[in-house]
Amino acid sequence: AQSVTQLDSQVPVFEEAPVELRCNYSSSVSVYLFWYVQYPNQGLQLLLKYLSGSTLVKGINGFEAEFNKSQTSFHLRKPSVHISDTAEYFCAVMYSGGGADGLTFGKGTHLIIQP
Amino acid sequence: NAGVTQTPKFRILKIGQSMTLQCTQDMNHNYMYWYRQDPGMGLKLIYYSVGAGITDKGEVPNGYNVSRSTTEDFPLRLELAAPSQTSVYFCASSFTSYEQYFGPGTRLTVT
Numbered sequence: 001a002q003s004v005t006q007l008d009s010q011v012p013v014f015e016e017a018p019v020e021l022r023c024n025y026s027s028s029v030s031v032y033l034f035w036y037v038q039y040p041n042q043g044l045q046l047l048l049k050y051l052s053g054s055t056l057v058k059g060i061n062g063f064e065a066e067f068n069k070s071q072t073s074f075h076l077r078k079p080s081v082h083i084s085d086t087a088e089y090f091c092a093v094m095y096s097g098g099g100a101d102g103l104t105f106g107k108g109t110h111l112i113i114q115p
Numbered sequence: 116n117a118g119v120t121q122t123p124k125f126r127i128l129k130i131g132q133s134m135t136l137q138c139t140q141d142m143n144h145n146y147m148y149w150y151r152q153d154p155g156m157g158l159k160l161i162y163y164s165v166g167a168g169i170t171d172k173g174e175v176p177n178g179y180n181v182s183r184s185t186t187e188d189f190p191l192r193l194e195l196a197a198p199s200q201t202s203v204y205f206c207a208s209s210f211t212s213y214e215q216y217f218g219p220g221t222r223l224t225v226t
């Protein structure tokens with residue numbers, strides 16, 4: 001079984017400042033890693049994913065994440081945030097060995113952008 | 116191309132009532148999923164399906180049932196609603212098993 005820990009439930013950041021949202025996972029098997037964003041009263045939208053290859057993954061809206069296998073981390077970063085980035089961000093993992101048993105999510109990090 | 120649609124958007128149920136949450140996708144995806152999201156928590160998998168006629172339990176299946184008679188539809192049935200089922204329910208679908216597209220959600224309150 002796998003689990004996901006998002007260490008910060010809320011992250012306040014000033015507009016145009018950089019941000020990092022932390023995600024650690026534990027799993028006894030190889031996994032795929034994802035970041036989703038949820039804007040207020042909406043469904044989840046995929047920001048980026050790591051399946052294999054380069055450990056630095058670029059996603060939509062200027063976000064990127066780095067997979068670190070030794071530290072079992074997949075932190076999300078953006079060099080300069082905007083008010084429109086205010087949302088809930090979820091890290092998720094999935095077993096990479098095939099099958100369709102769904103995603104395991106962290107509890108989410110609320111990114112609050114201050115003007 | 117509407118993607119994943121869910122109805123209703125909101126519903127209030129009394130304890131013991133039953134209802135069906137509808138989910139439809141028009142992307143011809145084989146995989147479909149139901150999740151629930153409770154405040155301050157991530158999403159938890161209720162049931163999933165890998166194709167028409169095939170369903171399986173996720174992490175929190177108790178109190179729910181599903182069916183998958185067509186590729187497009189994956190309804191979630193609540194029998195004997197309980198306050199613990201107050202949540203936001205999301206349906207998702209995917210072509211492969213790892214890139215899931217989510218619907219807008221159904222907000223359910225059981226009182």
